[in-house]
Amino acid sequence: MKIANRVALAAAVFSSFALTLAPVEALLAKDSIKIGSFLAVTGGASFLGDPELKTLQLYVEQINAAGGVNGKQLELVHYDTAGDAKKAVNFVKRLIKKDEVDIIIGGSTSGTSMAVIPTVEEEKIPFISLAGAVSIIEPVKPWVFKVPHTDRMAAERIFADMNQRGISKIALISGDGGFGKSGREQSLLLAPKHGIEVVIDESYGAKDTDVTAQLSKIRGSSAEAILNFGFGTGPAIVTKNVRQLGIDLPLYQSHGVASKTYIELSGDAAEGVRLPAAALLVADKLDDKDPQKLVLVDYISKYENKYGSAVSTFGGHAYDALMIAVAAMQRAGSADKAKVRDEIEKTKGFMGTAGVFNMTPTDHMGLTVDAFKMLEIKGGDWSIIN
Amino acid sequence: MPLRGFSLLTLVAIALPFLFPDNYYVTVVGTTAAVHAMLAMSLNLLMGYAGQISLGHAAFFGMGAYSSAILTTRWEWRPLLAMVAGLLLTGVVAYLISRPILRLKGHYLAMATLGFGIIINILLVQTGWLTGGPDGISNIPPLSLLGWQVDSDLRWYGVMSAAALLVLWINLSVVSSRSGRALRALHTSEFAAQTMGIDTTVMKSKIFVLAALLAAAAGSLFAHQQAFVSPGSFSFFFSVELVTMVVLGGLASTYGAIFGAVALTFLPELLVVFEDYEVMIFGAILMLTMIFLPQGFYVAVEQRLGRWWAARQGGA
Numbered sequence A: 001m002k003i004a005n006r007v008a009l010a011a012a013v014f015s016s017f018a019l020t021l022a023p024v025e026a027l028l029a030k031d032s033i034k035i036g037s038f039l040a041v042t043g044g045a046s047f048l049g050d051p052e053l054k055t056l057q058l059y060v061e062q063i064n065a066a067g068g069v070n071g072k073q074l075e076l077v078h079y080d081t082a083g084d085a086k087k088a089v090n091f092v093k094r095l096i097k098k099d100e101v102d103i104i105i106g107g108s109t110s111g112t113s114m115a116v117i118p119t120v121e122e123e124k125i126p127f128i129s130l131a132g133a134v135s136i137i138e139p140v141k142p143w144v145f146k147v148p149h150t151d152r153m154a155a156e157r158i159f160a161d162m163n164q165r166g167i168s169k170i171a172l173i174s175g176d177g178g179f180g181k182s183g184r185e186q187s188l189l190l191a192p193k194h195g196i197e198v199v200i201d202e203s204y205g206a207k208d209t210d211v212t213a214q215l216s217k218i219r220g221s222s223a224e225a226i227l228n229f230g231f232g233t234g235p236a237i238v239t240k241n242v243r244q245l246g247i248d249l250p251l252y253q254s255h256g257v258a259s260k261t262y263i264e265l266s267g268d269a270a271e272g273v274r275l276p277a278a279a280l281l282v283a284d285k286l287d288d289k290d291p292q293k294l295v296l297v298d299y300i301s302k303y304e305n306k307y308g309s310a311v312s313t314f315g316g317h318a319y320d321a322l323m324i325a326v327a328a329m330q331r332a333g334s335a336d337k338a339k340v341r342d343e344i345e346k347t348k349g350f351m352g353t354a355g356v357f358n359m360t361p362t363d364h365m366g367l368t369v370d371a372f373k374m375l376e377i378k379g380g381d382w383s384i385i386n
Numbered sequence B: 001m002p003l004r005g006f007s008l009l010t011l012v013a014i015a016l017p018f019l020f021p022d023n024y025y026v027t028v029v030g031t032t033a034a035v036h037a038m039l040a041m042s043l044n045l046l047m048g049y050a051g052q053i054s055l056g057h058a059a060f061f062g063m064g065a066y067s068s069a070i071l072t073t074r075w076e077w078r079p080l081l082a083m084v085a086g087l088l089l090t091g092v093v094a095y096l097i098s099r100p101i102l103r104l105k106g107h108y109l110a111m112a113t114l115g116f117g118i119i120i121n122i123l124l125v126q127t128g129w130l131t132g133g134p135d136g137i138s139n140i141p142p143l144s145l146l147g148w149q150v151d152s153d154l155r156w157y158g159v160m161s162a163a164a165l166l167v168l169w170i171n172l173s174v175v176s177s178r179s180g181r182a183l184r185a186l187h188t189s190e191f192a193a194q195t196m197g198i199d200t201t202v203m204k205s206k207i208f209v210l211a212a213l214l215a216a217a218a219g220s221l222f223a224h225q226q227a228f229v230s231p232g233s234f235s236f237f238f239s240v241e242l243v244t245m246v247v248l249g250g251l252a253s254t255y256g257a258i259f260g261a262v263a264l265t266f267l268p269e270l271l272v273v274f275e276d277y278e279v280m281i282f283g284a285i286l287m288l289t290m291i292f293l294p295q296g297f298y299v300a301v302e303q304r305l306g307r308w309w310a311a312r313q314g315g316a
Helices: A002-029 A046-065 A085-097 A110-123 A151-165 A178-194 A212-219 A234-244 A260-270 A279-285 A291-307 A313-332 A337-345 B004-019 B024-049 B057-074 B079-101 B106-126 B153-176 B178-188 B190-195 B200-226 B236-249 B254-292 B297-315
Strands: A032-039 A073-080 A103-106 A127-129 A144-146 A169-175 A197-204 A225-229 A251-253 A274-278 A372-378 A381-384 B143-145 B148-150
Touching: A032 A046, A032 A085, A032 A313, A046 A073, A046 A291, A046 A313, A073 A085, A085 A103, A085 A110, A085 B024, A085 B200, A103 A110, A103 A313, A110 A127, A110 A144, A110 A178, A127 A313, A151 A178, A151 A225, A151 A251, A151 A274, A151 A372, A169 A178, A169 A212, A169 A234, A178 A197, A178 A225, A197 A212, A197 A234, A212 A234, A225 A234, A234 A251, A234 A260, A274 A279, A274 A313, A279 A291, A279 A313, A279 A372, A279 A381, A291 A313, A313 A337, B004 B024, B004 B153, B024 B057, B024 B153, B024 B178, B024 B200, B024 B236, B024 B254, B057 B079, B057 B106, B057 B200, B057 B236, B079 B106, B079 B143, B079 B200, B106 B236, B143 B200, B148 B153, B153 B178, B153 B200, B153 B254, B178 B190, B178 B200, B190 B200, B236 B254, B236 B297, B254 B297
Parallel strands: A032 A073, A032 A103, A103 A127, A127 A144, A169 A197, A169 A225, A225 A251, A251 A274
Antiparallel strands: A274 A372, A372 A381, B143 B148
């Protein structure tokens, strides 16, 4: 009897255990969709990775609270690359082999994105990059997508504006960092197509505190406008120096300076400077009928409510990537890698923070030049010009 | 030359993929650990045995990697030929700078090697037409040995472990040779070594070139394994990481260098579970090791085990 009792008790305990564990187990097993991410949250590029990670965390939480995707919860697996390409490659392998994620969103910098492409292509997993370089999606690689605008588009937008103003000869001055260099290359490549001649091509170092020497040369040239491609404090110094030298040419900056810090650093000298920028920067100034305004205002309020800090376009890229991925999974009805890849490629008319995405088998970014707004700095604030 | 440790490591390297087939820690992290081990061993020859500090070792690693990357992608050289060219280039550069640089001592030598490392890094960033600038070079073809393509993680694990074992073997032979004894003499007292008839200038320059060559070879393999190189992977910070590996394991111990390399490769991988605290815990481990085991973790453990063993033998 005793033994039978014990067996019965054990069986009861065991089965109740099994019953309580079962749903947990099921949840752990495959009832979640795993989103892998590798971002530069620390290190020199943390201004990119930090808002990107915060955005992913915020929206994964939101989507899960609203019932998840295809009835499954999302699970975010993240590793910090500190902007190191070597680490990025290992972490992506880890995401694929160990964590067995369904899709990868990440690569804050062009370097880390480029580094993982061979792995992603070989392992056949959809990858949406958050970095700028055109080379990520050109030539097109089946499994690689990206959401931010490229520097080529910025150059095109600027040249279009110059054409409107009848400017045909420009001086180019660029920073010697990755961003400035890439922008310079794209500008030199595109200028002839817009009938614009680069009459003088100067550069400055990232740590230079004065560029009057280069600008004096520009003053002596036949340029009708100055275009500055750069990042960080460089463009602010260029802006100040231009005004100090009394150069009266229109000054164009790139989307690299699209933050309030630039206006603060340049002060009055920034008056009249034009630059292409994502609509996120001027969300409150958009027309109420603009469908993008709704998306932007919603993103900005959610982000700022949760983290209490200002949004940046970089976090917006993470939002776009995640939403495109989620929409593709919903259309595919599963997280099957090949199907999701096909569906991402079919993304049509998706309104993101960067603009409207229309992807095709030959265009794995899907944005057009219109995604950039042309801004002019007036009275220490941005204003949209058309 | 005692080969017990060498044989043991060979066995472990062969056994691991059989015990844990297609395991991330073996084929991916293990491969990285092998690369780091090669670099730490080569740096240890210079720092541990010859007593010449170098804060620019990543530069030689980068020269090997970039030579392979540039020659195979831009001029479509064969990987092996490109590797040999990279070794030649690195060897010549290392020889040319070794004479003036190794006349310096202590902090001045550290400064000079640091400067060299930074100069190479700036060159990699600034000569965009050749190196692709900050964006680096992608699409580096995989290594192929007599028609055998090294294209999977497992194969790379095999190649890198074999290369690391080869470097270990070279290390052991150098250390146990006459030159090795000369080197240690040099480390203890350069002046005394000179009075014993050792040409310390030639000796130092030889070991500097050898260390550079081993690092460049590792770099070549690394470039093919990653299929991508960018200047960030060969920065000053990586040089410091290499010095940390050597010091963590224990100077003047080849196995210590391997231990340091393996430990510093695996620790961050294991610590990612702590997320935000990862870097802090990592730093704390390094600090505690240096405070309590200043001669290096591996060397300290080895000495203690040796003493314990001797005491047991004596007691019995």
